[in-house]
Amino acid sequence: MQIGIVGTGQMGGMLARAFAETAPENVYVFNRSRAKAESVAADLTNVIVCDDWETLIERVDAVFLCTKGKDGLSLIKKLGPLLKSDQLLVTTISNIDLDRWQELTPATPVKLIPSLTQTIHRGVMLLSYPRDVPGPQKTELENRLCQIGKPLIVDEGQVRVCSDLASCGPAFLVAICQSWAQAAAQTGSLERSTAEMILKEMLIGLAALLDSGMQFDDVVEKIRVPNGVTDRGIVSMEDVPLRLFTRLHAETARYAQVGQRTSIPAPLPSSGG
Ligand SMILES: NC(=O)c1ccc[n+]([C@@H]2O[C@H](COP(=O)([O-])OP(=O)(O)OC[C@H]3O[C@@H](n4cnc5c(N)ncnc54)[C@H](OP(=O)(O)O)[C@@H]3O)[C@@H](O)[C@H]2O)c1
Missing domain, CATH: 3.40.50.720 (NAD(P)-binding Rossmann-like Domain)
Known part of the structure; x- marks a missing residue:
């Protein structure tokens, strides 16, 4: 072709x-x-x-x-x-x-x-x-x-929703990691740049594990010991990630509809599809 x-x-x-x-x-x-x-x-x-x-x-x-x-x-x-x-x-x-x-x-x-x-x-x-x-x-x-x-x-x-996952997804995940590094730095125990380096290497390792055939559930099951520290961390998240991504999908859908009606790019910084 x-x-x-x-x-x-x-x-x-x-x-x-x-x-x-x-x-x-x-x-x-x-x-x-x-x-x-x-x-x-x-x-x-x-x-x-x-x-x-x-x-x-x-x-x-x-x-x-x-x-x-x-x-x-x-x-x-x-x-x-x-x-x-x-x-x-x-x-x-x-x-x-x-x-x-x-x-x-x-x-x-x-x-x-x-x-x-x-x-x-x-x-x-x-x-x-x-x-x-x-x-x-x-x-x-x-x-x-x-x-x-x-x-x-x-x-x-x-x-629209699949684009959020596949195309905008890398930017969304990185934005979350940047906030995570900021929060880690705010504990006062390390520099933000060190936190970003740790997260980057963690993501590279995680991607390789998933690439080798591990599933999302396997990853959680292997790390989350009942009543252990990972368990406490996940419990502490409550439904925040669900609410966050529900809001995100609603916003990108709203933005796409406005763009379609007007046929002009709406005023957000990254196109991302
Ligand atoms: N960025 C993403 O992650 C992403 C993901 C999925 C889909 N998309 C979609 O893909 C499209 C392109 O996005 P992008 O980020 O690649 O945009 P971009 O970097 O602005 O690229 C657009 C290119 O089109 C060229 N162009 C404009 N009018 C032209 C014409 N009449 N003839 C020839 N070339 C022309 C521009 O040339 P100049 O150098 O002269 O400006 C520019 O190089 C958008 O519709 C976007 O929504 C983007």
Whole structure:
């Protein structure tokens, strides 16, 4: 499958690198500011910078549109009609419905919500299809995505909450660890930087354990001795984590709805899908 990426910012740049690192085929890229596309191509001989998007779409089977929502909508009004019905329009823009994309192009639109973890070719990426996508096109896309992560097919209505887990998740977990390190430092026993180092190494070790097949329940069971100190710590949390994440999912859903109604990015610092 020949892949072209329009918009080589955080996500498009990461995807271009990951595709180029995992197969010898050329990956075609185009970015509004050319320097950003050239920096992606700098150390990868199979990343080809195109002069314009017209050249890119002629060469590829799947166009990955990885701009912010507003830029993507204005670009697709020009680019969309020129795509062919046997091409895929894969977009990382999550807050615009597949039906809306379909009105703007004869190509098949697909939503793809990547995660920063695809930098190291790991982690879940979400895929959402419209009805009636030809099986061979799906298979070809999914086989290619399997090389850079773990594609998970979800309904469009599941995209928001699953994005919170897969795509925003690393930022949410790190934000929690930063608060945890702050709380540890506030005990007066250690520096915050030491607490962050301990947490980072703990996370790396935990990820390796999970990768080796251990389940979440196994981890808790092996550490939580009844009436021991871990037990006391977990009891002390009460329902705070549940309330925290209930509030978080409600807020991201509210934000996504506002963005969809207005088609403008809402004023929060990180896009995260
Ligand atoms: N960041 C995440 O973790 C994440 C995760 C999942 C989904 N997403 C979604 O993925 C999309 C991209 O996010 P991002 O964080 O990668 O954004 P980003 O870093 O701002 O990248 C967007 C890129 O699109 C380029 N661009 C804008 N208009 C263009 C045009 N007409 N032609 C060609 N290139 C154009 C920009 O070029 P310039 O250099 O000229 O500005 C920029 O390099 C967003 O819709 C976001 O919601 C993001």
